Amino acid sequence: MEKFTPLTGIAAPMPLVNIDTDMIIPKQFLKTIQRSGLGKNLFDEMRYTQDGREIPDFVLNQPAYRNAQILIAGDNFGCGSSREHAPWALADFGIKVIISTSFADIFYGNCFKNGMLPIVLPQEQVEILMEDARKGENARIAIDLESQTVTSADGQVFTFEIDAFKKHCLLNGLDDIALTLEKVSAIDTFETAAAQTRPWV
């Protein structure tokens, strides 16, 4: 996994609440057996007409946001299906950071497995950043994971909370499985004990 480095970029505003993973990547694109290539179908049914033409009003179709790296989103972003295709599609489009007041649990966890940073901030700070995002290319937002800060276009600094382990893995681009396999003797010990106490498992 790539290391997460400081980022200054364009943010796209998506104030709708409860944006679900079916919206982020509709089911017809879950038939792939690969991780890559889903960016072109990100938000497919909001972004294209049935015959495949771009819907000009949709935020990511607007010239200012075609290179957005940050999403500012309404409450409860990523709810619904556990499909990791949702963060894959966002990452493939180029989104690295999503900022909202809240995220659905499975989606939140899936982001970290793909080098992406979901940031939870209070409502009033999200609103300030949403206003920045509406200014398109004229307002850049800066993200620094090391210091856990988001800096708005006019220099206001907001700090965010993040689990120390998740931060460590993201900053260093660490592979979870390799980390866990370092503890393989603990897994062996657990299995041996469980075979005695719960042999029916």
Next chain:
Amino acid sequence: MPKTLYDKIWDAHVVHEDDNGTCLLYIDRHLVHEVTSPQAFEGLRVTGRRVRAPEKTIAVPDHNVPTTPDREQGIENEESRIQVEALDRNARDFGVHYYPVSDIRQGIVHIVGPEQGWTLPGMTVVCGDSHTATHGAFGALAHGIGTSEVEHVLATQTLIQKKSKNMKVEITGSLRPGVTAKDITLSVIGATGTAGGTGYVIEYCGQAIEELSMEGRMTVCNMAIEGGARAGLIAPDEKTFQYVQGRPHAPKGAQWDAALAWWKTLKSDPDAVWDKVVTLRGEDIAPVVTWGTSPEDVLPITATVPDPESFTGGKVEAARRALDYMGLTAGQKLTDIEIDTVFIGSCTNGRIEDLRAAAAVLKGKKIAVKRAMVVPGSGLVRAQAEEEGLAQIFIDAGFEWRLAGCSMCLAMNPDQLSPGERCAATSNRNFEGRQGRGGRTHLMSPAMAAAAALTGRLTDIREVMAEPA
């Protein structure tokens, strides 16, 4: 210190705990389907890793499989076929338990697991599927994971987790006639919102929950995820033990006795501490339907479509968008909404009791909708329904009688809605485009869906029940 049921299952599965509270949790059962696993198996191949515990890994194709009788001829859609073939190959190469499309035991993974006795009280159960919460009905800690985590579990039989908070959802008293497990679970989401459970594991309890069958309890836990909770749990009791006993993979003999002794300890201590408590009176719960595009958009069938202005914050715009998408007007009576299609099935409501409830409404009558289909949750549910004569009731009423799979719940196979087509569905999500682009979904119980099939509009099941036979 007093513990909740969740605390007890959690504690029994911690392999390792870091200083910051990050835990390595042992996984007893890993269920796998074709959509969220190919990239995980590919990851194992690339890194030269093996499946650590193939005997605890159970795979079944369900999302993509056609449900029409001609499916033995193969899957027409190339991408779907490739995905199912990938699971065939991965199951063989890595030696995990497998129920292929041709096996009568094939079905929706969350129906097959309990049916075969893979799901047992006190276990940790995961699957790359958010409706893994279903298995919580057995007093198992069960939740959905992403594909990276699927690979992690395949390789290590563990998951990196931080503990969630404890939430108690109590349903006091008894349900009134016509009210079902589906109405409970939708009403809870209506009360708490789709983010109300985020960060929590829910334990459902109270008299109305105790009075539910195991299948009803599975329906309740299935939709814990729609309330934002990672997992929903119900303490195991005699009903649970009876349901489990004798199933193919349930323990036998002395192991059964040992298991039972432990399972009987699996309940929250009376003085356990809860981070959040929600209480609903069973008597207050009505038969409900959804009107919008989020499972929290739920109202009693006797209500009217709400005015978006009656909400606050971001929900005002979301409700406006929902009414536009659903083609509804504020103030319209829910029972005036006309239905084109009825779908009975899914991991929420595709079990035998669900089919019995729908068939009881339909017996001797004809549908008034353009199309209606029943998709049993597994091949065994289908066989049992045929044996009980339910299949004939559905066919006589005008329903299509399908083979097992996820089908129109998420429409990855050819079972889809057309733009504007309105469906009464027993599934779990009414998101935009969920059942097909532009499709309009109203969620409800199997009996309510059957009633809608008869009248061609959303219908109060209590009115149908009151009619003389």
